[in-house]
Amino acid sequence: MTNKILLGVNIDHIATLRQARGTQYPDPVYAAAIAEEAGADGITVHLREDRRHIQDRDIYVLKETLTTRMNLEMAITDEMVAIAEKVKPAHCCLVPEKREELTTEGGLDVVGNEAQVASAVKRLAEAGIEVSLFIDPEPAQLEAAVRCGAPVVELHTGAYAEAESHDVELAELKRVESAVRFGLDKGLIVNAGHGLHYHNVQPIAAIPGINELNIGHAIIARAVFSGLSEAVTEMKRLMREAAV
Numbered sequence: 001m002t003n004k005i006l007l008g009v010n011i012d013h014i015a016t017l018r019q020a021r022g023t024q025y026p027d028p029v030y031a032a033a034i035a036e037e038a039g040a041d042g043i044t045v046h047l048r049e050d051r052r053h054i055q056d057r058d059i060y061v062l063k064e065t066l067t068t069r070m071n072l073e074m075a076i077t078d079e080m081v082a083i084a085e086k087v088k089p090a091h092c093c094l095v096p097e098k099r100e101e102l103t104t105e106g107g108l109d110v111v112g113n114e115a116q117v118a119s120a121v122k123r124l125a126e127a128g129i130e131v132s133l134f135i136d137p138e139p140a141q142l143e144a145a146v147r148c149g150a151p152v153v154e155l156h157t158g159a160y161a162e163a164e165s166h167d168v169e170l171a172e173l174k175r176v177e178s179a180v181r182f183g184l185d186k187g188l189i190v191n192a193g194h195g196l197h198y199h200n201v202q203p204i205a206a207i208p209g210i211n212e213l214n215i216g217h218a219i220i221a222r223a224v225f226s227g228l229s230e231a232v233t234e235m236k237r238l239m240r241e242a243a244v
């Protein structure tokens with residue numbers, strides 16, 4: 001069985017560069033077109049409450065211009081749910097968010113917020129959006145995701161990516177592997193992402209049954225030196241080479 005693992009390219013940090021000077025360039029819309037041409041299976045954008053990178057305008061223009069599909073990452077707030085209901089991206093990934101964080105620090109605590117999560121999942125599903133929950137690779141969170149009616153989860157691979165020793169990295173990889181199996185057994189579609197790069201992606205991509213990896217920072221960082229098209233193509237090649 002060929003595992004046609006998918007690559008969602010997160011273009012947030014194209015927008016970070018733009019926001020650094022308040023210019024109109026580099027335009028995430030242009031970046032999305034290049035990434036799609038290079039083989040991205042989808043485009044991920046995180047519309048943060050503080051608008052530190054992706055702007056509302058980006059979401060509306062991308063909705064009209066993407067040829068693959070949009071995965072809109074957002075916090076569970078009335079503002080964001082209303083925007084999602086208006087834009088109707090193919091996918092929404094519900095993520096935790098804190099203004100003071102440098103980047104996403106942990107998974108959504110679905111166990112501790114089931115009613116709020118279930119209500120957002122219902123509203124977004126009624127708008128025709130496929131909802132994913134960005135969670136830590138924990139059975140309790142996966143079970144809560146099922147109870148909330150989410151069809152998809154994205155496993156937070158930050159602990160794996162930031163492991164400071166090979167032993168910890170191996171332990172975190174096993175944690176992700178068992179979470180993938182647990183999620184698949186529960187009938188979930190299982191994605192993964194956060195902190196993945198060219199030197200740590202293959203063990204995750206090799207996990208049987210994993211559906212999609214969402215990768216951004218490492219691809220945009222590489223693009224600075226080798227161009228976005230090459231950065232996406234190489235990541236896709238590594239993933240396909242690893243997939244069973």
Ligand SMILES: CC(=O)[C@@H](O)[C@H](O)COP(=O)(O)O
Nearest residue numbers: 012046095102103104134194
């Ligand atoms: C949820 C996640 O890990 C990323 O997709 C998220 O976009 C990180 O936030 P920044 O892009 O703002 O670093």
Ligand SMILES: NCC(=O)COP(=O)(O)O
Nearest residue numbers: 010193194195214216217
């Ligand atoms: N959900 C993970 C994502 O979209 C990209 O995360 P990163 O590769 O920028 O860490």
